[in-house]
Amino acid sequence: MTKRGRRYLMFVLAFVFVAAGWELYKAVGPEEGGTVLGMRIFARTDDRAMPHIWDMFARFGDPEVRGGEESIFVVVLRAAWYSFRCSLLAFVAGSALGIGLAVLMARFRLFERALMPYLVISQTVPIIVLAPLIFSLMAYQSRELAEKTWLAAVLLGVFLAFFPVAMGTLRGLQSTPAAPLELMDSYAAGWWKTLWKLRFPNAVPYLAPALRLAGAAAVVGVTVSEISLGVRFGVGRLILSYGQEATSDPPKLYTAVFGAAALGLVMAAVVMLIDRLLMRNRPPEAA
Amino acid sequence: MENTMTETSQAAVVVRDVNKIFNQGKPNQVDALVGIDLDVQPGEFISLIGPSGCGKSTLLRLVADLLEPTSGTVTIHGKTAHQARVDQDYGMAFQQSGLFEWRSVERNIELPLELKGWDKTKRRERAQEMLELVKLPEFAKHMPWQLSGGMQQRIAIARALASHPKLLLMDEPFGALDEMTREHMQAELLRICAAAGTTVVFVTHSIPEAVYLADRVVVMSPRPGRITDIVNVGLGRDRNELTREAGDFFARVTEVREALRGIEMADQARGIEDR
Numbered sequence: 223m224t225k226r227g228r229r230y231l232m233f234v235l236a237f238v239f240v241a242a243g244w245e246l247y248k249a250v251g252p253e254e255g256g257t258v259l260g261m262r263i264f265a266r267t268d269d270r271a272m273p274h275i276w277d278m279f280a281r282f283g284d285p286e287v288r289g290g291e292e293s294i295f296v297v298v299l300r301a302a303w304y305s306f307r308c309s310l311l312a313f314v315a316g317s318a319l320g321i322g323l324a325v326l327m328a329r330f331r332l333f334e335r336a337l338m339p340y341l342v343i344s345q346t347v348p349i350i351v352l353a354p355l356i357f358s359l360m361a362y363q364s365r366e367l368a369e370k371t372w373l374a375a376v377l378l379g380v381f382l383a384f385f386p387v388a389m390g391t392l393r394g395l396q397s398t399p400a401a402p403l404e405l406m407d408s409y410a411a412g413w414w415k416t417l418w419k420l421r422f423p424n425a426v427p428y429l430a431p432a433l434r435l436a437g438a439a440a441v442v443g444v445t446v447s448e449i450s451l452g453v454r455f456g457v458g459r460l461i462l463s464y465g466q467e468a469t470s471d472p473p474k475l476y477t478a479v480f481g482a483a484a485l486g487l488v489m490a491a492v493v494m495l496i497d498r499l500l501m502r503n504r505p506p507e508a509a
Numbered sequence: 510m511e512n513t514m515t516e517t518s519q520a521a522v523v524v525r526d527v528n529k530i531f532n533q534g535k536p537n538q539v540d541a542l543v544g545i546d547l548d549v550q551p552g553e554f555i556s557l558i559g560p561s562g563c564g565k566s567t568l569l570r571l572v573a574d575l576l577e578p579t580s581g582t583v584t585i586h587g588k589t590a591h592q593a594r595v596d597q598d599y600g601m602a603f604q605q606s607g608l609f610e611w612r613s614v615e616r617n618i619e620l621p622l623e624l625k626g627w628d629k630t631k632r633r634e635r636a637q638e639m640l641e642l643v644k645l646p647e648f649a650k651h652m653p654w655q656l657s658g659g660m661q662q663r664i665a666i667a668r669a670l671a672s673h674p675k676l677l678l679m680d681e682p683f684g685a686l687d688e689m690t691r692e693h694m695q696a697e698l699l700r701i702c703a704a705a706g707t708t709v710v711f712v713t714h715s716i717p718e719a720v721y722l723a724d725r726v727v728v729m730s731p732r733p734g735r736i737t738d739i740v741n742v743g744l745g746r747d748r749n750e751l752t753r754e755a756g757d758f759f760a761r762v763t764e765v766r767e768a769l770r771g772i773e774m775a776d777q778a779r780g781i782e783d784r
Contacts, residue, residue, distance in 0.1 A: 399605075399607075401603045401604075401605045401607040402607045402609065404575055404601075404603070404607075405601065405603070405607050407575055408573055408575060408594060408599075408601045409597060409620075409621055409624045410594050410595045410597065411624050415624065419609075419620070419623075419624075420609070423609065423611045426611070503611060503613075503652055504610065504611065505610055505652075505654040
């Protein structure tokens with residue numbers, strides 16, 4: 223079997239393994255949960271707390287609301303697609319911002335010293351706090367902006383995505399070996415030419431893994447903000463509202479969770495393609 | 510006087526009373542080079558040799574204008590070293606080939622031409638010509654990491670010569686190669702430079718390499734870095750594998766070795782005085 227084939231197989235096997243674990247615990251675990259030394263250790267295993275895996279998938283075929291026209295599959299897919307586009311926008315804008323900041327920091331030492339601490343601190347602010355803050359700032363500006371909750375979600379995706387890209391690119395730009403730098407110097411090439419012909423390509427192996435992190439960060443930023451802000455159309459919103467129905471329709475929540483997972487997978491695939499493109503023609507050990 | 514003036518302006522490299530002090534006035538001040546005078550004639554091959562810390566690489570970088578002298582002047586074909594660098598009047602090669610791993614072999618060779626603003630067809634043509642010169646014409650589309658160390662170094666030389674500079678500056682370019690490849694590369698370098706009439710300043714650790722390649726071997730000593738001896742090799746221009754076994758060759762090797770040993774002894778003596 224090819225290496226790639228084996229990878230796909232492992233992916234499927236891992237899912238089967240988790241699903242089997244879920245069902246196994248559901249079969250043998252205590253229905254009402256259990257406590258050890260007064261602490262609640264064992265989760266409830268009834269159908270409300272842990273619906274069967276097959277019920278979750280079966281739910282996809284039913285309408286979203288009882289007697290409704292549209293199947294929940296279509297609704298979740300549409301929401302995931304909506305959130306995916308927001309995430310992609312956040313990923314692209316965040317990466318561009320990260321690269322731009324890295325170039326500025328590499329060019330101006332002062333800029334790096336002034337900005338770096340704030341960049342690091344910025345990532346410690348919980349996004350769940352930041353989302354309403356950003357949104358109320360936007361809403362305060364104008365009525366049109368108040369309508370655009372999705373924009374707030376994208377901004378927060380950008381906020382999470384730019385950081386790994388800025389760090390990775392900066393490290394790459396600064397790790398250019400002395401010999402090629404001297405060579406560019408011997409051609410009397412200026413800073414920007416050296417950036418374009420040498421430092422930037424040299425940073426690509428550092429950029430590729432940073433983009434992987436940024437892709438994941440963009441998805442988290444967007445979906446968490448959607449939950450926090452209740453962005454219409456987004457998969458985060460579905461998780462929020464389906465969660466409220468969890469007592470009456472337990473598998474419903476999981477359809478939205480699977481939708482979010484699919485969104486993450488598609489983003490991972492996009493980033494992997496970009497990685498392939500960037501790292502083609504590189505020495506095999508670096509790729 | 511008139512005569513010497515014109516001769517000076519025609520020389521390939523003129524180094525006049527150059528001093529280079531690093532960290533001047535600080536506790537870690539290093540007198541890297543003191544009172545350096547050196548004239549290199551067009552088409553001449555000069556080897557710079559000396560123990561580590563003698564400033565041979567620093568001297569090369571002063572000629573290349575990658576460093577600025579603390580005092581004194583460096584002139585290349587009558588221009589300031591800075592102007593010569595801006596005009597890309599020289600090519601340079603280092604111990605690490607310094608090839609860009611993301612560029613194919615031909616695009617590596619084209620790099621200096623690209624920076625000079627040549628158009629693509631002209632660049633391709635020149636790259637191919639250079640590849641033939643270093644006898645690797647079939648490797649244009651390869652990536653550098655697909656080549657052996659010796660081949661990579663040949664590509665680096667092709668890159669250094671791509672814009673047909675009259676001066677080639679080399680800093681231990683064969684230092685990382687095995688002995689067989691190294692000797693082969695030395696012969697190739699002589700062939701290439703003789704064909705183009707290129708002036709070469711070549712930094713090396715190896716006495717036989719210095720002697721085999723050079724018209725003159727400049728012997729340097731450390732603390733402070735200075736020129737202590739210049740050995741005229743006088744083996745003529747036609748050098749081949751037999752040259753390495755000739756009596757004259759060994760005589761020159763011995764001469765350079767003794768010049769270097771003199772430095773070592775003086776250094777030890779000074780060490781005893783310091784105590």
